Amino acid sequence: MVTLRRSLLAAILALAAFPTSAQERAITVASTTSTEQSGLFGHILPLFTEAAGIRVRVVALGTGQALDVGRRGDADVVFVHDRAAEERFVAEGFGGPRHPVMYNDFVLVGPAADPARIAGARDVAEALRRVASARAGFISRGDRSGTHAAELRLWREVGLDPVQGRGQWYREIGQSMGPALNAAAAQGAYVLADRGTWLSFRNRQDLRVLAEGDERLFNQYGVMVVSAARHPHVNAEGARRFVEWLVSPVGQAAIASYRINGEQLFFPNAPQPEPARPS
Amino acid sequence: MGDLHAAITAALGLILAVDPAVMAIVGLSLRVSLSAVLIAALVGLPLGALLAVTRFPGRQSAIVALNALMGLPPVVAGLLIYLLLSRSGPLGPLGLLFTPTAMVIAQAVLIAPILAALTREALSGLWEEYAEQLRSFGAGPLRAVPTLLWDGRFALLTVLLAGFGRASAEVGAVMIVGGNIEGFTRVMTTAIALETSKGDLPLALALGLVLMAIVVAVNALAQALRGAASRWAG
Amino acid sequence: MRAPDTILPLLVEALRFAAGGVEILHGVSFSIEAGQPTVVIGPNGAGKSVLLRLLHGLLPPGGGAVRWAAAPDRAAARQAMVFQRPVLLRRSVAANVAYPLALAGIAPRERARRAEEALDLVGLAALAERPARRLSGGEQQRLALARAAALRPEVLFLDEPCASLDPSATRTVEEIVAALARRGTKIVMTTHDIGQARRLAGEVIFLHRGRVLEHAPAPRFFAAPEAPEAAAFLQGDLVW
Numbered sequence: 001m002v003t004l005r006r007s008l009l010a011a012i013l014a015l016a017a018f019p020t021s022a023q024e025r026a027i028t029v030a031s032t033t034s035t036e037q038s039g040l041f042g043h044i045l046p047l048f049t050e051a052a053g054i055r056v057r058v059v060a061l062g063t064g065q066a067l068d069v070g071r072r073g074d075a076d077v078v079f080v081h082d083r084a085a086e087e088r089f090v091a092e093g094f095g096g097p098r099h100p101v102m103y104n105d106f107v108l109v110g111p112a113a114d115p116a117r118i119a120g121a122r123d124v125a126e127a128l129r130r131v132a133s134a135r136a137g138f139i140s141r142g143d144r145s146g147t148h149a150a151e152l153r154l155w156r157e158v159g160l161d162p163v164q165g166r167g168q169w170y171r172e173i174g175q176s177m178g179p180a181l182n183a184a185a186a187q188g189a190y191v192l193a194d195r196g197t198w199l200s201f202r203n204r205q206d207l208r209v210l211a212e213g214d215e216r217l218f219n220q221y222g223v224m225v226v227s228a229a230r231h232p233h234v235n236a237e238g239a240r241r242f243v244e245w246l247v248s249p250v251g252q253a254a255i256a257s258y259r260i261n262g263e264q265l266f267f268p269n270a271p272q273p274e275p276a277r278p279s
Numbered sequence: 280m281g282d283l284h285a286a287i288t289a290a291l292g293l294i295l296a297v298d299p300a301v302m303a304i305v306g307l308s309l310r311v312s313l314s315a316v317l318i319a320a321l322v323g324l325p326l327g328a329l330l331a332v333t334r335f336p337g338r339q340s341a342i343v344a345l346n347a348l349m350g351l352p353p354v355v356a357g358l359l360i361y362l363l364l365s366r367s368g369p370l371g372p373l374g375l376l377f378t379p380t381a382m383v384i385a386q387a388v389l390i391a392p393i394l395a396a397l398t399r400e401a402l403s404g405l406w407e408e409y410a411e412q413l414r415s416f417g418a419g420p421l422r423a424v425p426t427l428l429w430d431g432r433f434a435l436l437t438v439l440l441a442g443f444g445r446a447s448a449e450v451g452a453v454m455i456v457g458g459n460i461e462g463f464t465r466v467m468t469t470a471i472a473l474e475t476s477k478g479d480l481p482l483a484l485a486l487g488l489v490l491m492a493i494v495v496a497v498n499a500l501a502q503a504l505r506g507a508a509s510r511w512a513g
Numbered sequence: 514m515r516a517p518d519t520i521l522p523l524l525v526e527a528l529r530f531a532a533g534g535v536e537i538l539h540g541v542s543f544s545i546e547a548g549q550p551t552v553v554i555g556p557n558g559a560g561k562s563v564l565l566r567l568l569h570g571l572l573p574p575g576g577g578a579v580r581w582a583a584a585p586d587r588a589a590a591r592q593a594m595v596f597q598r599p600v601l602l603r604r605s606v607a608a609n610v611a612y613p614l615a616l617a618g619i620a621p622r623e624r625a626r627r628a629e630e631a632l633d634l635v636g637l638a639a640l641a642e643r644p645a646r647r648l649s650g651g652e653q654q655r656l657a658l659a660r661a662a663a664l665r666p667e668v669l670f671l672d673e674p675c676a677s678l679d680p681s682a683t684r685t686v687e688e689i690v691a692a693l694a695r696r697g698t699k700i701v702m703t704t705h706d707i708g709q710a711r712r713l714a715g716e717v718i719f720l721h722r723g724r725v726l727e728h729a730p731a732p733r734f735f736a737a738p739e740a741p742e743a744a745a746f747l748q749g750d751l752v753w
């Protein structure tokens with residue numbers, strides 16, 4: 001009886017104890033679903049860990065939420081794609097400086113039947129105008145993500161307030177990119193997606209890329225170290241090394257080498273130090 | 280139909296191939312949920328037993344509150360624990376957010392009221408039977424609590440299994456407080472949510488089938504134990 | 514000479530009890546001394562079980578008093594009760610006997626010794642490790658007796674200890690009760706079985722519709738009951 005109780009106790013303790021060592025050797029990165037779900041992190045993080053001996057734990061959220069996680073001090077690095085929001089984050093003193101890392105682009109995706117007749121449009125504003133005037137179904141992320149911010153910026157540029165159509169043709173779902181694509185596929189609706197998630201998305205059904213290539217669909221990613229002055233517990237050293245690696249030639253090459261079906265998803269564009277010019 | 284078939288094939292593949300990444304996720308799911316059940320049981324079982332044996336003013340309100348807590352949406356529980364454990368929250372210095380421990384806490388908070396309510400229900404019949412005899416022995420309600428917990432152990436096993444089922448099926452709270460970090464806090468349910476949002480519905484469904492197989496296996500094991508032991512105890 | 518720590522005699526004064534607006538005991542008074550078994554007899558529904566519960570302190574009196582010759586907690590610690598339907602814990606036979614001993618603060622070694630002795634007394638020693646709730650009805654009642662006896666109470670209340678037993682099990686239980694009485698335990702028991710009362714009683718309390726109609730030494734009561742209801746009951750004419 002006593003031995004039974006003792007071994008039960010031991011089992012409880014073993015079960016409840018989770019390894020906490022290697023804590024200093026890890027950093028937490030608040031990032032976006034687009035970078036995580038596209039598989040980019042799965043490709044580049046093992047390379048960084050191998051080089052630096054630092055594990056990277058990625059919490060994938062919308063850009064707005066990821067920045068909030070950084071503000072609260074719950075991550076060491078924030079890696080997102082909404083320049084205006086990122087600059088606000090830096091200006092408020094929560095972290096920085098902001099380093100541009102890479103870009104890809106957004107694509108306007110919709111059903112093959114294309115009820116709003118936007119296929120092939122180079123002018124994304126014109127495409128959105130047609131979606132609105134056809135009152136064709138449109139899925140909005142509605143989650144303060146970088147993609148959501150980009151979508152709202154585009155509507156403003158068109159001079160339309162889609163919120164008027166909310167609940168009818170304009171549907172805010174408040175979820176990440178994948179669920180938004182699932183919803184568009186299920187409802188035969190249009191949706192703005194980042195190309196990375198789109199390329200790795202499996203449940204396309206009859207969704208197609210209908211409009212792309214407009215320079216307004218440019219999607220820049222930036223990275224920032226969370227301020228150790230605000231949050232003394234952050235792993236500042238690990239965070240700094242991660243950011244330095246990302247913008248270094250090695251990190252940039254790692255990003256460039258990630259491909260799905262031969263197609264490159266992200267294009268590194270961190271400013272490189274000027275090569276020393278012979279004078 | 281095709282998707283379902285693909286899912287079943289994929290599920291079998293996942294189980295048979297003993298994919299290390301999947302096994303790690305399964306292992307973490309089991310550890311998190313079993314730990315949560317243990318911790319919730321340490322609170323919920325005595326609390327439920329106490330509610331079964333005591334009569335005090337406000338007891339009815341306590342039971343109503345407990346039943347309401349049973350319906351606490353996991354996302355709400357997750358959010359509350361997120362705010363508590365966040366570095367900017369009162370328990371921030373512990374550094375527990377986005378760790379398996381945070382997930383254990385969230386699940387324990389979710390299922391403790393369930394365990395307490397089910398325990399109260401399971402033990403009140405036993406208490407009806409025992410009350411007079413225990414009083415004759417000079418045992419008051421407080422002393423009756425451990426007696427009822429022990430003598431009701433077979434019924435309580437079912438209660439624990441209900442808690443385990445709910446814990447291991449839960450996704451909202453662990454997603455928020457664990458962060459679904461690959462190789463660290465990713466469990467079956469958050470992996471399923473992730474694959475769903477990546478549009479890989481067959482893989483998501485296959486993981487779901489694996490999860491169900493685990494829950495069924497744990498239940499079968501526990502029921503077999505219970506059967507053997509209760510045949511003994513009568 | 515009375516032992517200095519005795520809780521007897523028990524004085525019952527104008528004891529009343531009502532439940533659900535119905536008066537069940539209408540103010541009964543009597544006293545119980547140490548000695549041979551006191552048997553409460555009376556037809557079904559007379560109030561015997563309620564009376565025993567009041568004496569044992571399981572029900573609060575609705576009026577009147579139950580007075581022991583000792584302080585209440587001492588009195589409570591020196592008495593035990595076996596119920597009409599034995600309430601056995603879902604544990605082994607031995608663990609059932611040990612349970613109240615542990616509550617009484619008796620050390621584990623002494624507990625085991627007493628449990629063994631009590632199980633010997635009721636002839637269940639061989640079944641000590643068996644689950645209690647798997648025993649037959651007669652064995653269960655004997656276990657309940659052993660459990661109470663192991664506490665070495667001064668007063669042992671038994672409520673219809675043989676109500677649902679066959680004749681041979683009844684005989685065994687009666688032998689155990691008689692043995693306990695010989696060892697000096699004061700037995701206070703109820704029965705509606707006149708034969709059992711004749712075999713065991715030192716004195717009889719005849720309870721009828723919540724009133725004590727007669728309280729007399731057993732030989733006198735059975736030879737010449739004073740109350741007409743008691744006479745009718747003894748002849749088997751009084752059903753309730």
Ligand SMILES: Nc1ncnc2c1ncn2[C@@H]1O[C@H](COP(=O)(O)OP(=O)(O)O)[C@@H](O)[C@H]1O
Nearest residue numbers: 532533537555556557558559560561562563564
């Ligand atoms: N808790 C109770 N509430 C209401 N009536 C009760 C209660 N307990 C006993 N009675 C009633 O009191 C009467 C005496 O019951 P009891 O003492 O069990 O009789 P018996 O002499 O057969 O043991 C019966 O009419 C019974 O129905």
Ligand SMILES: [Mg+2]
Nearest residue numbers: 561562597673
């Ligand atoms: Mg009775």
